[in-house]
Amino acid sequence: AQDGYKLWLQYSKIEQPQRAEQYTAYNKNLKLDTGSATAKVIHEELNTAFEGMLNLSPELNGDAPGLLILKTSALPEKLQNQFKALEDLPEDAYAIRATRLDKRDVIVISAASEKGLLYGTFAYLREMQQHKDLSQLDITDAPKIKKRLLNHWDNLDRTIERGYAGFSIWDWHLLPNLIKEEYIDYARANASIGINGTVLNNVNASAYILQEDYLQKVKALADAFRPYGIQVYLTARFSAPIEIGGLQTADPLNAEVQNWWNEKAKEIYTLIPDFGGFLVKANSEGQPGPNNYGRSHVDGANMLAEAVAPYNGIVMWRAFVYSDEKPEDRAKQAYSEFVPFDGKFKDNVLVQVKNGAIDFQPREPFHPLFGAMPETPLMMEFQITQEYLGGMSHLAFLPKLFEETLQADTYAKGAGSTVAKVVDGSLTNTQLTGMAGVSNIGNARNWTGHPFAQANWYGFGRLAWNPELSAKTIAEEWLAQTFTPNPEFVKPMTSLLLDSREAVVNYMTPLGLHHIMAEGHHQGPGPWVKDLGREDWTSVYYHKADSLGIGFDRTSTGSDALAQYAPEIEKAYENIETTPQQYLLWFHHVPWDYKLDNGETLWYNLARKYQDGVEEVEAMINTWQEMKPYVGEQVYEKTRMLLSIQLEEAQWWRDSCLLYFQQFSNKEMPEFIPEAK
Ligand code: GCW
Numbered sequence: 001a002q003d004g005y006k007l008w009l010q011y012s013k014i015e016q017p018q019r020a021e022q023y024t025a026y027n028k029n030l031k032l033d034t035g036s037a038t039a040k041v042i043h044e045e046l047n048t049a050f051e052g053m054l055n056l057s058p059e060l061n062g063d064a065p066g067l068l069i070l071k072t073s074a075l076p077e078k079l080q081n082q083f084k085a086l087e088d089l090p091e092d093a094y095a096i097r098a099t100r101l102d103k104r105d106v107i108v109i110s111a112a113s114e115k116g117l118l119y120g121t122f123a124y125l126r127e128m129q130q131h132k133d134l135s136q137l138d139i140t141d142a143p144k145i146k147k148r149l150l151n152h153w154d155n156l157d158r159t160i161e162r163g164y165a166g167f168s169i170w171d172w173h174l175l176p177n178l179i180k181e182e183y184i185d186y187a188r189a190n191a192s193i194g195i196n197g198t199v200l201n202n203v204n205a206s207a208y209i210l211q212e213d214y215l216q217k218v219k220a221l222a223d224a225f226r227p228y229g230i231q232v233y234l235t236a237r238f239s240a241p242i243e244i245g246g247l248q249t250a251d252p253l254n255a256e257v258q259n260w261w262n263e264k265a266k267e268i269y270t271l272i273p274d275f276g277g278f279l280v281k282a283n284s285e286g287q288p289g290p291n292n293y294g295r296s297h298v299d300g301a302n303m304l305a306e307a308v309a310p311y312n313g314i315v316m317w318r319a320f321v322y323s324d325e326k327p328e329d330r331a332k333q334a335y336s337e338f339v340p341f342d343g344k345f346k347d348n349v350l351v352q353v354k355n356g357a358i359d360f361q362p363r364e365p366f367h368p369l370f371g372a373m374p375e376t377p378l379m380m381e382f383q384i385t386q387e388y389l390g391g392m393s394h395l396a397f398l399p400k401l402f403e404e405t406l407q408a409d410t411y412a413k414g415a416g417s418t419v420a421k422v423v424d425g426s427l428t429n430t431q432l433t434g435m436a437g438v439s440n441i442g443n444a445r446n447w448t449g450h451p452f453a454q455a456n457w458y459g460f461g462r463l464a465w466n467p468e469l470s471a472k473t474i475a476e477e478w479l480a481q482t483f484t485p486n487p488e489f490v491k492p493m494t495s496l497l498l499d500s501r502e503a504v505v506n507y508m509t510p511l512g513l514h515h516i517m518a519e520g521h522h523q524g525p526g527p528w529v530k531d532l533g534r535e536d537w538t539s540v541y542y543h544k545a546d547s548l549g550i551g552f553d554r555t556s557t558g559s560d561a562l563a564q565y566a567p568e569i570e571k572a573y574e575n576i577e578t579t580p581q582q583y584l585l586w587f588h589h590v591p592w593d594y595k596l597d598n599g600e601t602l603w604y605n606l607a608r609k610y611q612d613g614v615e616e617v618e619a620m621i622n623t624w625q626e627m628k629p630y631v632g633e634q635v636y637e638k639t640r641m642l643l644s645i646q647l648e649e650a651q652w653w654r655d656s657c658l659l660y661f662q663q664f665s666n667k668e669m670p671e672f673i674p675e676a677k
Contacts, residue, residue: 003446004447004448005185008192008454009049010052011049022134023053023128029065030046030066030067030068031060031065031069032046032061038227039114042069045125049125049128053128066107067109069109069121071111072087079099079110086140089140089142090146091112092115093116094109094116095141096127096137096138107137109124115196115229118229126481129480144466145425145433145434145467147196147435149195149198149436150195151203151436151438152170152202154170156206162387163440164385164386164391164442166442168443175216175217175220175221182443183225190461191228193462194461200233200234205236206237207237207239207244210240212267218272226274231276233277233279234268236279238282238287238290241257250292265313276313278313280301297341302346309346316350316351316352316436317351321338327535331559332564338351342376345376347432348432351373352378353380353381354367354382355380355383355401359515360383360388361509362401363401363505363509363514363583365408370422371411371566374428377425377430377434380406382460385438386440387522388508392449394646396500397456397459397475398460398501405419410422410565415568424467435464435467451638458474458477459474471497479493493627503620507613508525511605512586513586514543516539524652525652527539527660528660543661544589547664548591550585550589550602551587554586555574576588581597610653611654620643621640621644
């Protein structure tokens with residue numbers, strides 16, 4: 001059944017006779033050194049894939065191989081020259097070539113490392129699943145980012161913070177003894193898109209994960225993931241020395257505390273020699289941290305960095321801070337706090353920064369920290385789970401959002417200094433680079449709840465490998481592999497995916513509005529939310545609607561958050577006329593009668609956007625109806641029902657936001673807005 005369990009690794013039967021013939025000719029005889037655990041994984045994957053696509057069990061290491069998967073050093077001498085390019089690339093790089101060997105047409109997949117061979121194999125299978133002509137293959141590819149990580153916000157009781165796909169897949173109770181099939185399929189899926197690390201537990205951390213019994217469970221997972229090139233990481237609760245170590249303090253400058261972390265690191269690395277390191281949320285939303293002891297983020301991060309440094313571990317220190325005391329615009333606080341620390345962190349520390357300065361909104365300008373800390377490796381944190389984009393019920397293709405942030409220009413070193421170049425290190429020649437995605441996976445049968453949320457996991461992985469990939473390419477790849485490469489399906493569905501995120505922006509937070517979601521769970525509208533005990537948590541604070549207008553003045557007449565951006569941006573956005581419309585209300589408090597480019601007022605345009613959002617969901621529903629012949633019954637029905645929920649909720653957003661804002665604008669509802677139900 002097409003219940004979605006197999007994700008994009010469907011390996012559906014190839015019906016087209018010419019393709020099937022070509023694929024069988026290449027793949028029926030396979031040369032592969034199966035000595036290592038990773039090589040065994042490669043062999044198994046090929047068997048599964050060829051069985052599914054071609055009904056073929058390839059012969060292994062016979063006389064006349066059509067597919068050779070060999071480290072470059074093990075290639076027949078006459079082929080070595082064709083793979084020279086790999087010498088200058090990172091060891092995860094691979095090359096795939098259709099070539100000739102002993103008068104035969106062959107495909108060669110080669111790499112310097114076993115991991116490279118694994119990635120090359122998955123890339124090859126990706127081509128096959130898209131029904132590409134193999135006789136022209138000539139691909140050389142290398143990851144542009146070193147640490148490509150999922151962040152699970154999974155708690156030890158298996159609830160997931162902001163998770164919409166069931167409970168955690170980590171079955172702590174049955175670990176370390178039971179290694180579930182799901183763990184292996186999880187590893188396969190991640191390896192297939194180049195993800196090479198996973199932080200198993202929530203950043204709002206429990207210290208218990210660091211206790212001996214839990215570390216045994218973590219070790220079992222690390223052992224299961226290792227052949228797939230996936231390292232395991234944990235979050236470190238800053239107060240763990242007190243909570244599980246029996247110390248009086250967690251002060252990072254206290255020798256006993258330092259010693260406790262050093263010993264803890266030693267204990268972990270004895271069990272898990274390739275443990276990746278720690279992710280830390282400190283002094284943020286009530287979490288403990290170095291500030292509790294009058295110490296800085298640098299003191300805290302460097303202490304942990306020292307503990308894991310002897311084992312090549314890293315520390316990912318989050319910049320998602322906004323202090324309880326300071327009345328400053330929340331959008332400014334991370335920058336204010338972290339920029340002075342530039343260059344002060346140890347070499348094995350990355351500062352992990354969310355894509356925007358507020359919090360994973362449907363649309364945010366890029367975080368001003370990108371480009372502002374040239375002496376510090378900055379790791380991108382995207383949210384794959386849809387905390388603010390409709391949770392489990394809305395179809396929103398996030399690679400479009402990720403692409404928008406990555407391609408934004410920071411101007412840090414003049415025009416063309418994109419966020420992607422900050423994150424991949426090329427702008428400042430930074431060696432340690434990373435990208436994290438807050439996972440949307442749970443124990444749902446199809447992993448992600450919404451069938452189309454799988455595309456966001458897929459897209460995140462592809463962009464972590466290569467942040468220059470386009471959302472369009474990702475959509476096409478994912479659709480072809482998950483459903484069918486038939487262009488009559490892929491073409492309209494690619495448009496649907498690419499437009500879907502803008503639809504959400506339109507019916508939730510058009511024209512630069514943000515954080516007007518309902519309180520706490522963040523699902524559905526709540527522009528009226530006030531008095532949450534702190535001004536910077538209330539929706540009213542973000543939209544600031546009053547009789548004069550709407551929007552948050554972040555120019556020099558307001559919070560001046562704009563001054564945190566490069567002068568090119570600051571200058572353009574300081575002026576309402578030259579501010580991109582999509583960020584209008586992010587940076588300006590705009591009069592209701594202000595005329596936008598189309599000559600209509602702000603009020604009119606706001607209403608228009610909300611209505612556009614609703615109509616875009618209607619269009620999605622129509623497109624989906626036409627896709628019925630191309631997809632399985634189960635996924636068709638499920639998506640159809642989810643889209644109808646999305647439509648209702650889009651209408652709810654439109655009606656409630658416009659009715660609420662109308663109290664301030666005092667204007668008639670434009671005629672295209674249907675009467676609210
Ligand atoms: O997005 C907000 C969420 C919190 C989350 C926090 C963070 C893990 O509402 O649930 O906590 O950000 O990123 O730390």
